[in-house]
Amino acid sequence: MSLSPEPSALLQGTLDLLILKSLASGELHGLSISRRIQQITGGTFVVKPGSLFPALHRMEEEGWTSSFWGGSENNRRAKYYRLTKAGRKQLEAESKRWSRISWAIAQALEVS
Amino acid sequence: MRLYVKARSFLRNLFLTERVEQDLGLEVHSHLQLLIDENLRAGMSRQEAQRAARMELGGAEQVKQQVRERRLGESLHSWITDCRFGARQLYKNPGFTLTVVLTLALSVGANTAIFSLVNALLLKRLPYAHPERIGTLYEHVTSSRGSFDFRTGVDGEKWELLRDNTPALISAVSGSTSGVNLKAGSRVQYVRNNRVSARYFDVLAVQPIRGRNFSEDEDRPNGPKVAILTYGLWQNVFNADPGIVGQTILLRSEPYLVVGVLPQNAITPSNADVFTPLQPSRSGEGSGSNFTAVTRLRDGMTWQEADAQINRAWSSLGQEFEKNSSGAKVTYYSVPLQKGVTDWLRPQVLGLMLAAGFILLIACGNLAALTLMRMLRRTSEVATRLALGASSWQIQRQFWVENLLLALLGGAVAIGVGFLALRGLFLLLPPRFLPVASVSLDARVMTFTMIVSVLTSVLFGMFPALVVRRVDLRSSMDGRGAVRAGGIRTRQSLIVGEVALTVVLLSGSGLLIRSLIHLETLPPGFNPTGVMVAKASLDDVRYHDPVAFRRLLDESTAAMRQIPGVVNAAVGLSLPYEGTLNDGVRIRDGQEAGAQAGTDLIYVTPGYFEVLQMPLLAGRFFTDADGPDTQHVAVVNQSFARKFYSGTNPVGRYINKDTMIVGEVADVPLSSSLFPIAPLMVEQTMYIPSAQVPGTYLGLIHVWFQPDWVVRTAGPVAGLTAEMQSALAKADPNLPASGFYRMKDLLTRTLATQRIEVALLGAMAALALLLSTVGIFALVANMVAQRTREIGIRMALGSTVGRVMLQIGRSGVSASLAGVVLGLALSAGALRVMTSVIYGVGVYDVTTIFVVVLTISAVTLLATVLPALRIASIDPARTLREE
Numbered sequence: 001m002s003l004s005p006e007p008s009a010l011l012q013g014t015l016d017l018l019i020l021k022s023l024a025s026g027e028l029h030g031l032s033i034s035r036r037i038q039q040i041t042g043g044t045f046v047v048k049p050g051s052l053f054p055a056l057h058r059m060e061e062e063g064w065t066s067s068f069w070g071g072s073e074n075n076r077r078a079k080y081y082r083l084t085k086a087g088r089k090q091l092e093a094e095s096k097r098w099s100r101i102s103w104a105i106a107q108a109l110e111v112s
Numbered sequence: 113m114r115l116y117v118k119a120r121s122f123l124r125n126l127f128l129t130e131r132v133e134q135d136l137g138l139e140v141h142s143h144l145q146l147l148i149d150e151n152l153r154a155g156m157s158r159q160e161a162q163r164a165a166r167m168e169l170g171g172a173e174q175v176k177q178q179v180r181e182r183r184l185g186e187s188l189h190s191w192i193t194d195c196r197f198g199a200r201q202l203y204k205n206p207g208f209t210l211t212v213v214l215t216l217a218l219s220v221g222a223n224t225a226i227f228s229l230v231n232a233l234l235l236k237r238l239p240y241a242h243p244e245r246i247g248t249l250y251e252h253v254t255s256s257r258g259s260f261d262f263r264t265g266v267d268g269e270k271w272e273l274l275r276d277n278t279p280a281l282i283s284a285v286s287g288s289t290s291g292v293n294l295k296a297g298s299r300v301q302y303v304r305n306n307r308v309s310a311r312y313f314d315v316l317a318v319q320p321i322r323g324r325n326f327s328e329d330e331d332r333p334n335g336p337k338v339a340i341l342t343y344g345l346w347q348n349v350f351n352a353d354p355g356i357v358g359q360t361i362l363l364r365s366e367p368y369l370v371v372g373v374l375p376q377n378a379i380t381p382s383n384a385d386v387f388t389p390l391q392p393s394r395s396g397e398g399s400g401s402n403f404t405a406v407t408r409l410r411d412g413m414t415w416q417e418a419d420a421q422i423n424r425a426w427s428s429l430g431q432e433f434e435k436n437s438s439g440a441k442v443t444y445y446s447v448p449l450q451k452g453v454t455d456w457l458r459p460q461v462l463g464l465m466l467a468a469g470f471i472l473l474i475a476c477g478n479l480a481a482l483t484l485m486r487m488l489r490r491t492s493e494v495a496t497r498l499a500l501g502a503s504s505w506q507i508q509r510q511f512w513v514e515n516l517l518l519a520l521l522g523g524a525v526a527i528g529v530g531f532l533a534l535r536g537l538f539l540l541l542p543p544r545f546l547p548v549a550s551v552s553l554d555a556r557v558m559t560f561t562m563i564v565s566v567l568t569s570v571l572f573g574m575f576p577a578l579v580v581r582r583v584d585l586r587s588s589m590d591g592r593g594a595v596r597a598g599g600i601r602t603r604q605s606l607i608v609g610e611v612a613l614t615v616v617l618l619s620g621s622g623l624l625i626r627s628l629i630h631l632e633t634l635p636p637g638f639n640p641t642g643v644m645v646a647k648a649s650l651d652d653v654r655y656h657d658p659v660a661f662r663r664l665l666d667e668s669t670a671a672m673r674q675i676p677g678v679v680n681a682a683v684g685l686s687l688p689y690e691g692t693l694n695d696g697v698r699i700r701d702g703q704e705a706g707a708q709a710g711t712d713l714i715y716v717t718p719g720y721f722e723v724l725q726m727p728l729l730a731g732r733f734f735t736d737a738d739g740p741d742t743q744h745v746a747v748v749n750q751s752f753a754r755k756f757y758s759g760t761n762p763v764g765r766y767i768n769k770d771t772m773i774v775g776e777v778a779d780v781p782l783s784s785s786l787f788p789i790a791p792l793m794v795e796q797t798m799y800i801p802s803a804q805v806p807g808t809y810l811g812l813i814h815v816w817f818q819p820d821w822v823v824r825t826a827g828p829v830a831g832l833t834a835e836m837q838s839a840l841a842k843a844d845p846n847l848p849a850s851g852f853y854r855m856k857d858l859l860t861r862t863l864a865t866q867r868i869e870v871a872l873l874g875a876m877a878a879l880a881l882l883l884s885t886v887g888i889f890a891l892v893a894n895m896v897a898q899r900t901r902e903i904g905i906r907m908a909l910g911s912t913v914g915r916v917m918l919q920i921g922r923s924g925v926s927a928s929l930a931g932v933v934l935g936l937a938l939s940a941g942a943l944r945v946m947t948s949v950i951y952g953v954g955v956y957d958v959t960t961i962f963v964v965v966l967t968i969s970a971v972t973l974l975a976t977v978l979p980a981l982r983i984a985s986i987d988p989a990r991t992l993r994e995e
Contacts, residue, residue: 031146049175054182061184063117079139
């Protein structure tokens, strides 16, 4: 699934959560974040740069991530992102919320 | 914490935009490189890797744009960018920008100036406490001839009834404001004195800061002579002397005791310098409607209750009125003081607002055409931006921002224009013409200016905004711009509207100009050249004595006759072109025998008629033999004879107690106080010798009128005014002349309103004409520019320059013609409202219409031929090559 340029609020929240999760284990640059999301969702979500970059920059403005320039493999310069303390808290809160929502929907679908 | 981070990002995005953009560019570029590396590692060739990477990226610019749109502070940033871009566009097109700003400035500026007047006269609240509780009295008269409303004049009897029978009101009356001589110590000063009744300042809620108000006792007939000074007078003449209350000053050569000083910024309807008690009675001044009333509503009462009380109090007078005027009914009602004081100006000022509105509409027409042209020129830019992903809204917003910048700029300059216009207006106006102290550009006026400017720009900005939506990408991008025949039609209809409004304004000013000319060229009935006038105030207790009065006149005229170069000298209470005293007269014989009527009354010294060279139609002029103890005589004018004796010879007839008419003179135009139907008119007038003026009149008439000393000279005399002053001083050293005038000056003073109307409306008509001409010029010039290719082809195919010019010019001429027809039709209806202010011409005056049509035709021709001349310079070969 590639996200359209104008994601709905729900989709935007989902993308944020996935980015936060992928950064939980360490700092990554943009491409790596995209690949990691692809990996941890078992290939379901393929985030194109058109959606990734706006999300990354917005989250940095919100204070959940911070960025720095560093060297990558092949010694290319790339922009890396890491979680801030506020970001970790946001990840926790969003995870809990998502669990609640998905449990509720699952329940609703079980009812005949 | 998060707020701090967000704020920091916001500021960073706004002020370090370049660095942020650079960073973003690097990041996207690096992303692309990483993608390529990834693909290379996966085994693709370099070329494949690059292609796949680019496809996955999806376009670097688009990605960056996505980031930009969601950036914090982006909306503000895009507004700022639009403003900067707009400003640069305007700067790069100085012709367009200047034309628009100038057009806006002139048209909005005219509105600003007029609105300042409206604001000062009609909108601003009077600077009194609770101005809505201060009122004046109006009467509503219904008769067979229609109904009229006007401010009530109050006489002594009416005043007493009002004062005693209207508990809902605090009432006061005031008399005229006149110039008198103030003597304080050794200083002699000419000041304005307003006589008011005891509770006048209570009505205005003005309390003296020193001393006290007048008491009821001081306001009775023959009561003590006291005075209240204004703050300004106290400062200037008495140097703010703290002991002023209790001192005596000389007004009119009589001692007055100062009892109070008014506060610094106290404003009164008369703006006099010193106030004295009116001491009204039913006789003398109080026998005629010479007072004006002001009232204050007491707390807890309503105006309806007050009106009911007033009508009850004056019911007997109302009945008498009805008896005398065969069925006309009169009712009285209260009106806010503001209205009472400014009412006579209201129709003029509102008319001017309408004219200013017309100018604004015409300006809008021009501006719409201008912006339309400019938008059409920019279609290639628009198309490119659309192709790059801008939304239609973003592009429209850009244009709105440019319009807004123009509006703000235009509005700012308009305030300057309005300011200058007001200054110019006040140069034209005689002092104290307007019933307000000053007219300024206050906050309300400036807000009005800005709002009008912005609305105008919205109006003319809407045109191109509609165009943007229908831009055809391909044909616009090749730079030619769409040649839209529809655009020409729209602009032609704009021209029709502009010309129509111009016709209305031109016709209106034409009528006013003809009225003014008519009034200024009324047959004078005397010889106005070679005459010099000096005015002096005889409102002085010494001249209540007829003997002293006669001696002054005799000695001063004799002294003036001694001046070398002076042929003759005389004195008269008033002169032609001036306002005149009126009095009752009883006709004793002839067909109107027994009638009691009104007439103008002027006392004159022997020689008055000779000095003015008024023709004697019958009988004789006055001589020195006509003295206080001989037969009372009078000279009447032609209108008098016509009105009371059907035009037969009035000589030998008797009027009043035993006055015999001894002569008849020609009519002269004057400013009537009997039945003013025009600012200058002829009316029944009665002249009496100054030696025979009843002593009781002397105290009264000089309060209202300053007599005139007239001399006739054979040729120009150097230093004449100084000589006249010293001649006056020979008879009375304490009598300064208050002014020197030529007859023309008196005429100008009386016609001040008319002259201002002509100046204002004429200026606006001229502006409208200019704007319309520019509009026509622009239309034709633009057609030539747009159709250059077509013209080149036509000429290459054999058409002559002349024929092509005719074809192109026809669009401008036909629009103008349609406008003239429409305008004349509009004028037929619209100008009828002017019947009350034009004299000597009808509303459908042929000369005016003819001149207006001629003027418009001339400018249309000019505006069409000049740009069409460019056709002659079009080289057909070159235009064909540009295909």
